[in-house]
Amino acid sequence: MQEHVASYYRFNAGNTDYPALQEALQADVCVLGGGFTGLSSALHLAEAGFKVVLLEAGRIGFGASGRNGGQIVNSYSRDVDHITAKYGQAAGDAMAAMMFEGGDIIRHLIQTYQIDCDHVQGGAFVALNSKQMHHLEAHQQLWQKHGNQRLELLDREELAKIVSSNRYVGGLTDGMSGHIQPLKLAQGEARVITSLGGRIFEQSPVVSVQRGEKLSIQTPAGKVSARFMVVAANAYLSHVLPELGKRNMPCGTQIITTEVLGEERCRALLPANYCVEDCNYLLDYYRTTADHRLLYGGGVVYGARDPADIERLIRPKMEATFPQLRGVKIDFAWTGNFLLTLSRLPEFGRLDNNIYYMQGYSGHGVTCTHLAGKVVAEALSGQAQRFDVFAKLPHLPLLGGRALQIPFTALGAAYYNLRDKLGI
Template sequence: MIASHIPSYYTASAPPFPAQPALAGVERADVCILGAGITGLSTAIELAEAGYRVIVLEAERIGWGASGRSGGQAIFGYGCDQSKIAALIGKEDSRRLFDWSLEGVRLIRERCAKYAIDCDWRDTHAHVPIKPRQVVELKLWQQDLAENYGYDVQWWERDQLRAQLASDRYLGALVDPNSGHLHPLKYTQGLARAALSLGVRIFEGSKVTALVRGDKPVLQTAAGEVHCDFAVLAGNAYVRGIAPELDSKIMPVGTYIGATESLGPERASALIGNDMAVADINWALDYFRLSADHRLLFGGRASYSTLPPPNLSGTMRRRMTRVFPQLAGVRFEYVWGGYVDISLNRAPHWGRLGGNVYFAQGFSGHGIAATGLAGRLMAEAIRGQSERLDVFAKIPHLPFPGGRAFRTPMLVAAMAWYKLRDAMF
């Protein structure tokens, strides 16, 4: 039996999507993709547009994982600063990766236009500082983006920000009109409709239990298997054991979101006048935006132990009212969470295993735009043009320390230090 989506505002507000069959028996494809999230579906669309026969295997439902649960903020760049990427692979390649990240944002708009995907897209994103040192950090980042990457973003002083954002918590904002936000489940389902229209076959309730490598890879499920020329692993935080050499390079991190009751158009626009998405730059950050039906979507409270925080709804309300005290009496109608995958250096981990198994993971909470780019680059490599994917493969990735028994406790301890730093400095 195919599982349903977890209860969330996204599930409640997305139009019904017809269930796809489960895999049964033996199938053949040019490419078989594990995972029907944005990464997998983007890869499928690129390949199907080029005439490839593609099968996508999804353990649960389309968009069941991070693609259908996330904060929905589509931002340039990756999960770590470009300066870190430059230190890892050099300035020239770092500039290439940055320019390609902008392509990832453009790709969302292009796909929505080409395939008539209504996903409530809104322009503009703001990074906001809470402490004076963060003002300095953001202004240095603005300078680095302009001087080394040719990308101009706006600095808003506190008064200018306050004219759009009804909160006294922040000291200014680094504003990018090119980035934005969307309804992630609607977008993922829109990609699935596009893929199906191109002849892609999607099987839900079809968890991959093994990958048999060789000249012709085979992806096996409990009830069937797919023989293919190329395999793509796009399950991210929700897959373990299929390619053990990848498992040690990422960790699942729980992240949580609440959706208020509808505030009405007047009260909602009084909170965020220009309908932008907002995120602070604490290590344990808050991020928020308005929904199309005038709710506040408020996220944060990451869990590095993979255990949901106690009294999640109460904790989220306290965080929300710290930003918007005027919402003290407003309740969350939905609260939900899920896992994102992080790499040790927070840089993207994309590449290939052997000559015919491709993977993309390590989006580190920055995946709405980067996942589409990853799909395009893996499709290019399968078609014989691997130059761009090869640049990503240059990024060195170490396993999380501690092995299976101690890697999670060690990460929890490290994150406790960063949260203390947020609070004290």
């Protein structure tokens, strides 16, 4: 059985308890995967009146959705200026029209369904050198151009009201950002799905998919027959849908959480209670939790290997940012995998016209997964224009496959990491 890793989120949120599938069911749509993509898809489909069954191989939020930094970061892993330059004005404009919607969807679900997930509004990007500060100035202009008017550029002195650290030369706050306890959000969305008539089954891995006009999805002890299938398992179903695992690479990121520091100490670190991420290629990200700990993450392990000592990797980063925490006790340390694509843009598409898939958010999954669920529900309701904006983006293969791409990607990341350290 696949159970949650021993993360702070698991400790803080508890577990879900949905049965394993042990019968044959009929559905309009079978959703594979109980992370944010699958949950958002099932929720929006259930709201639209579809009969939905969701299958999860482990627990709700078992993967990246229940292990990430919990930051509501807008846009995509490649911003819309890059998309426009690479794929044309029409693609850039269409993607720009949706770049802030994922966060809006999360806030709407929290408010509409009263989901308790420790939501806090506000976030900041911070610059370690003048080059990064110039990047944030351009970033502000780009996002303001596309409708985000809640951005404020701060110099070193002004940034002190957000982050009590001497590392940064300035920053950019985003009032449309924020942070959540992601596993609580996932579990809350699951409860909404069942309240709308959807059915959820945990510990129900898919062992085979029989394709055709009517799909048959087999688990070890049950079966779902459906008109449509939404694959939201981030390519972890490559054993039954091998074509979905050829263009992406699993990567790991590491997170630690301190002992309880108390509210006063936490506000001394982050006075505005914003979440923060820096502008490095291999970026650090951090925030405080509802029970007043510091949660700090960073780094990437290509190929998704689990490091032997996560605390040893992340503690120096945390102490470089907050020397006042030197020697503090670390209560939790874990890793979580996300899926990286060669283009750094998500992959949406169809197989056989009745199988829809969304994957590969490349580190920007919290918001884009929620958008993905909404647009796939629109597509199955007959309004596919927005889904097709994503589906028309090129899906680039990993030349030489994952085995060859992992060392080349790691080498490239090391190069950019060195540039960050040198400020060039």
